[in-house]
Amino acid sequence: MTESPREAYERPHRPPRAEGTPAADRRAGIREAALRLFAEQGYRSTTMTDIGAAVGIRGPSLYKHVTSKHDLLAEIMIGTMEQLIADNSAAVAGVDDVREQLRRSVEAHIRYHARHRLEAFVGNREIGSLEQPDQARVLARRSDYETRFRELIERGADEGVFRVPAARIASYSILDMGIGVSSWFREGGEFTVDQLAYQYGDIALRIVGAP
């Protein structure tokens, strides 16, 4: 990863690998590298030099593509919450049965946390690193997301389908299980995403007393 000052000095200004790479791809590459590094090292410990090195350019050159380091984090975190909410909406659309709605909601929740584990992991760990108003935006979406699960559980309890002493504890435990997935799941490990989604769906139904 390191290079001598001499090598750096002699490198041509426009490396060949940049040819044929449109601006959008470069931006996406930066975003991806930042995400990976934020997940591995944490936001504060990741330097613009690190992110630049991961895409083959110098730290200051990043500012031709992004406005700030904080902006990279905010984009990742807000995007993550929006996607989770959109996935949830899609999961329950056209379904009436409350039990089936919960199963699909949980499966979508687990799928996202397994498939986008870095986003979810960073999204949960770096909330405190976000400055206002971005932090408030993320927290508002998190609250919205939790409310969807809790109200679903309350509805199931009202209908007599679910049996829970406290809907909020049920919703928290179900959501926190999923958040945990983003910290231990590895592609190619013991379980596939589908297996995980299905089993956690079962677990959620057991939690609400409707196995």
Next chain:
Amino acid sequence: MTESPREAYERPHRPPRAEGTPAADRRAGIREAALRLFAEQGYRSTTMTDIGAAVGIRGPSLYKHVTSKHDLLAEIMIGTMEQLIADNSAAVAGVDDVREQLRRSVEAHIRYHARHRLEAFVGNREIGSLEQPDQARVLARRSDYETRFRELIERGADEGVFRVPAARIASYSILDMGIGVSSWFREGGEFTVDQLAYQYGDIALRIVGAP
């Protein structure tokens, strides 16, 4: 919290509040302040000046009591895992029934994460901030802790008391639920620690299919 340089200059070297405070108390105060600040701002964002200010002294003066900032973090994190393991041992001691062992293990897990939410919160978020060999020590204890739950669940399944498709997913989901508690629980909120412990105990038994 801020003060003008003039005020700082004129302050006497030995503030009156330090009188009658033994060394051990000062050390404990520093540890406590560091824990709170690490939880609120993150380890990297907390400065020695912050910690000093929280106990009424200057940053450099802290070094009369602690060896380094990293040492403060390591002490917190290793202590947290040791306590969790000790609590678990105490919870299952003298109990043979696997169902009762799981209930008590989960209740101890939840109690710790509610009563010591800052320790648990920092302990989970700052693993990446730990340098070796402390990080390895913490991870080894985490692995040990998880194994206790998983083997308990496997034993329950062997005995025909529990019904789980995968013990590892059951153990992860139970532990992750508890970890979540440390991020949302507030003393004096909707639930007491006892209520929480009992309800999560129930939830865990539902998860393993032995309600």
Next chain:
DNA sequence: TGTCATGGCTAATGGTCAGTAGCCAAGATC
């Protein structure tokens, strides 16, 4: 009363880092 240990303090050190300034090559466009 004199000496010493303790635990404050300020100043300095050595390092890091986000972001800016300004230069320049190459492709695109006129």
Next chain:
DNA sequence: GATCTTGGCTACTGACCATTAGCCATGACA
């Protein structure tokens, strides 16, 4: 061919920070 835009680069700035060096007041103790 001339000019403009794009996206690299190096050098620099201003700020921050963990830790060390060295000073000194206070209280304990001889």
